[in-house]
Amino acid sequence: MKVFIAKGFHLAALPVPAKLVYSFFLIFIGIGLWTSWAMYRDRMGSDLRGPNGQPSVEERYVDRAPAADHSPTTQTSGAGPALELASEPPAKPVEDHKKPWIMDVFHQHVFSVSVVFLILAHLFILTRLHPAVAGTVIAVAGSSALLHVLAPVIIWQTKSWLWLMPVTGAAMGLSWTLMVGWSLVAMWLGGGKLADKPLAA
16 A cells, blocks of 8 residues: 555556566557547447548437338339339448458457456566566566457458467467466465565555
8 A cells, every 4th residue: 555655656666577467558548548439439439420431429329210202203114004112212322341340359358357456467477486487477468358359350450361360369378377277276285474575566
């Protein structure tokens, strides 16, 4: 608690492993804020009417039956009576059907993975490994998690880089498992002795 109630700017004085944890967390949150803006732009538009005919706030949240165009059109042939046919709706532009699903999953994972990483990395720091070892593990865990969350969007945009999913997933799984395992070992088999020095973070 002394860190939070003391005067002055203390983030710069944090050890490197703690800075890595908070830096990855802030990057996750920054990307999450961008996804919030991008999803709002695509689904709501910059005004209440929606961009280029996309669903507006009213169309998305107000339950109203769409107005149908029943105005007939007259079609004549060379011989015979005129025929009245209902006008066909204009063809809709081809849309990327994967985009809403990818953005939804991406948006949720950016925030959920960042919170889990923040908590797990804090517990890992409490094991008091050497800063170089802790920093290396946290760097791998944070960067692999960030790339794994970004992988669906990168693959969707580039239509390649398929290897990104399994590679980042394996790195994330191994590094996170290491943090979980070592935190449990240190907590239950570490002897239960309090450190002589106060925690730096």
